[in-house]
Amino acid sequence: MPLEVGLWRVDGAPVRVTTRRMALESRLEELIEADPAILGTPLLLIGRQVPTPYGKFLDLLGIDTDGNLHVLELKRDRTPRDVVAQILDYGSWIQGLTNDEVRDIHAEYAARRHDAKAFDQAFAARFGASPPEELNSAHSLTVVASEVDPATERIVTYLSTGYGVPLNVLFFRYFEDDGRSYLARTALVDDTTATPARVATARGKQEPWNGQDWYVAFGHQDAGDRNWDDARKYGFISAGGGEWYSRTLRGLPQGARIFTHIPSRGYVGVGTVTGEAQPFEEARLAVDGEQREMKSLDLRGSYLRPAATAGDGDSREWIVPVEWEATVPQEQAFWVPGLFANQNSACKLRARFTIDEVSRRFGTDK
Numbered sequence: 451m452p453l454e455v456g457l458w459r460v461d462g463a464p465v466r467v468t469t470r471r472m473a474l475e476s477r478l479e480e481l482i483e484a485d486p487a488i489l490g491t492p493l494l495l496i497g498r499q500v501p502t503p504y505g506k507f508l509d510l511l512g513i514d515t516d517g518n519l520h521v522l523e524l525k526r527d528r529t530p531r532d533v534v535a536q537i538l539d540y541g542s543w544i545q546g547l548t549n550d551e552v553r554d555i556h557a558e559y560a561a562r563r564h565d566a567k568a569f570d571q572a573f574a575a576r577f578g579a580s581p582p583e584e585l586n587s588a589h590s591l592t593v594v595a596s597e598v599d600p601a602t603e604r605i606v607t608y609l610s611t612g613y614g615v616p617l618n619v620l621f622f623r624y625f626e627d628d629g630r631s632y633l634a635r636t637a638l639v640d641d642t643t644a645t646p647a648r649v650a651t652a653r654g655k656q657e658p659w660n661g662q663d664w665y666v667a668f669g670h671q672d673a674g675d676r677n678w679d680d681a682r683k684y685g686f687i688s689a690g691g692g693e694w695y696s697r698t699l700r701g702l703p704q705g706a707r708i709f710t711h712i713p714s715r716g717y718v719g720v721g722t723v724t725g726e727a728q729p730f731e732e733a734r735l736a737v738d739g740e741q742r743e744m745k746s747l748d749l750r751g752s753y754l755r756p757a758a759t760a761g762d763g764d765s766r767e768w769i770v771p772v773e774w775e776a777t778v779p780q781e782q783a784f785w786v787p788g789l790f791a792n793q794n795s796a797c798k799l800r801a802r803f804t805i806d807e808v809s810r811r812f813g814t815d816k
Contacts, residue, residue: 457625467627494576496556508540517582525595534605537591548654549585570788570803580790584655590616610639657800665799666708677751682777684735687770689795693763699795700727709808716785717808719777733769776812784811
């Protein structure tokens with residue numbers, strides 16, 4: 451049984467505030483849409499009255515900071531069997547939603563609300579970070595109610611605690627006092643122990659990769675060990691200081707289009723990889739149509755590192771030659787909330803929003 455919520459006014463002798471039934475339970479749907487924080491879990495709402503392939507409409511659909519989906523279904527006046535069966539049916543549908551389909555649901559919802567933010571922008575505005583690469587790798591199901599009968603409680607508790615179904619009930623009590631209205635919330639199942647259901651396969655949970663675009667982090671540039679002005683002038687990117695830092699960069703294929711990002715600054719260049727990675731000591735770069743040893747160039751950064759350090763494997767600075775399409779100085783780095791960032795030196799860039807926005811900014815989208 452959930453805890454019964456009581457509310458007292460104590461500015462004098464304790465006076466219990468009256469609990470009332472909300473005039474319309476749909477009002478609860480409006481309140482949640484206005485501020486999802488009343489659910490107790492930080493969510494970005496991405497859909498309201500979402501049409502399903504089965505002719506039904508899911509009340510509210512949200513997403514959390516991990517990219518997990520949350521189905522929110524109001525009980526209204528349905529029977530226990532009806533409301534539980536309905537939300538389980540929705541769960542069976544949403545577990546198969548791909549990354550693109552999740553984004554499409556948000557786009558339709560945003561359009562109805564006349565909100566111009568793309569999904570990545572809305573996610574960053576809500577959570578302060580870009581979306582994870584995988585969306586909908588897990589989900590949870592919540593019945594929202596002002597009250598439920600014992601049969602619903604038994605069914606939900608049985609499925610949730612006995613079989614790990616990610617199902618819960620959130621109760622909202624509505625109070626009125628001296629012309630003011632209040633809501634109080636409690637959960638049927640302790641939500642600190644609830645675990646979202648994992649999807650068996652990750653197929654389609656990431657944005658599709660176009661087979662060409664890569665993200666590159668040009669890191670630690672302020673420490674003097676590498677310099678973006680060098681990279682712009684002579685056409686290269688680099689990483690080193692340990693196996694973890696250089697391994698992904700060394701895997702960049704020739705012909706890859708790279709979107710270069712300086713951590714904590716923004717995007718500074720778009721270009722194409724023109725050769726294989728080489729250690730700094732052996733690297734040669736095309737300068738004025740002539741192949742020259744990199745170590746002979748007038749460089750601002752220091753790229754000479756010991757070959758190995760304890761526990762880090764290969765610590766050398768690795769150089770990848772690049773033909774730049776467009777670059778800007780570090781001081782003009784481009785960044786808006788929602789753009790992709792990653793701690794790896796290089797990885798496949800699937801984030802369509804980032805590709806489009808950076809390409810547009812650098813004039814490489816023609």
